[in-house]
Amino acid sequence: MNYQPVIGLEVHLHLKTKSKAFCGCSTEFGKEPNSQVCPVCLGFPGSLPVLNQTAFFYAVKTGLALNCSIAEFTKFDRKNYYYPDLPKNYQISQYDMPIASEGFLDIESEGKPKRVGIIRVHLEEDAGKLIHRDDSSCVDFNRAGIPLLEIVTKPEINSPLEAYEYLTLLKSTLEYLDVSDCDMEKGSLRCDANVSVRKKSETTLGTKTELKNMNSFKGVRDALAYEIDRQIEVLGSGGKLIQETRLWDPQKLKTHPMRSKEEAMDYRYFPEPDLPPFVIAKDKCAQIKREIPELPRQKVLRFMKEYNLSAYDARVLASSKSNALYAEECLVNYSGKDKKQIVNWLTGALLSQARSRNCPLSGLKVTPSDLIKLVGFVEKQQVSALSAKTVLAQMISTGRAPEEIIKEKNLSQICDESSLEAFIEEAIKENPKSVKDYQQGKQNALMFLVGQTMKKSKGKANPKVVQELLKRRI
């Protein structure tokens, strides 16, 4: 059967503020339980919320970066429900007048551009954290009241891969904006998904399920793929789907229905009487807009145009703001015509080292100017590509300049014929059969002799020069 998946994503994101959304408690992660709480975030009677302006402006900034219209007038509402992680028995959220709405994010999936519509971006507060035990649950309210941004897409995503690409670009955009740590492990970014399938000819949406408990973008992709298959199988065998919430099990790689809790939530939203509405002044909005840096997608396009990078290389380098900055310093100052020469080092050896150390490129001890020097040595054949890798490893571990390392380790490449003569002589003498083979037209035999000569020079001979010399000799 020809089914089309229809996916909508809901991302919740901790904003990077010093204090909570409506009180002055610290938002620092990993502190002693219940050490960052006060009458406001514990919901004591008589306490009153006062909105954190940084949280408010971060929400506006994110909305603008996602091409949304920003409300001139916005308000907060109470979302009422009982759960022990929610001390007030309501969450301060936004119902019908979110800070930002009707935007989009342009992504690319399998080489094709795709525009994902954003329904809304609104500000709310996080709940506390529950730790479940055998017979009871422990509550830590340090997280209660941390400003949370909810970003909801239209149901316009049509494959798990598109969902993955959207999340990746969204995260990268948010990091560029510097509004959140976006750390899924710490719970500062969470994602839920709504998914349904429908026959390609249909226009109405099928019965959807809500997926929760995915703790990585890969988890979201896998959970969606599993759930889409499951729904198609149920429908294909004549079954009926029910609207439900399902949890992703990352060990079993399956979704299963969420038990208990939900008996159709009735949140009874109403305007938060403790917070009069807010007006977002046009000039403030314009000022925030001016502060938005070049965003990843624009940077990718510019890197491709200005430095002639491939789409892939540009995306790899632009995916983090700090790496993009480092890469651009290399690209600008590298005087060679073919930027690919330096890009290969950046996206290859350097980036893999940075990843394995879990740090940005700038966190390695290699300065852009030292990297440019090293690439220059390779180009001028003063050092072999192989030795250059050794030099780079040394640069990363010691932070020393490449020329020093090359000199000290005696790694400079031997190009001059007289110095290579002895190695070649030896190689020829020791391998008469290969010499004969080459003379009888076997090209491989020549490469073997090059290899032997290289070995004798301890890898320092320039293979191209060796090859030329060998050809002349035999």
Added chain:
Amino acid sequence: MQIKEDTLNYLAHLGRIELEAQESKILSGQLKDILDFIDQLKKVDIKDVSATSHILSISNVLRDDLSGESLTREDALKNAPVKEGNFFVVPKVIE
């Protein structure tokens, strides 16, 4: 408008309160009065009145993002019916 028993029970459940038969009777009456009053309001011509989302027509102020003092843990946990170490303890909420 009469309040059905089901509706009242549902509302009581949402508010997590238990009602005695006598209380249910009183509250149904009061709820009916409230709804009747709302019905009266519905009849008012509001064609020329702009919508409000707050009783006061003011716009709010914001505070600087500065982290200040929180409660001491002793104070925070002082009135908790059940506590353990630094935690509030509640009956188990998931199966």
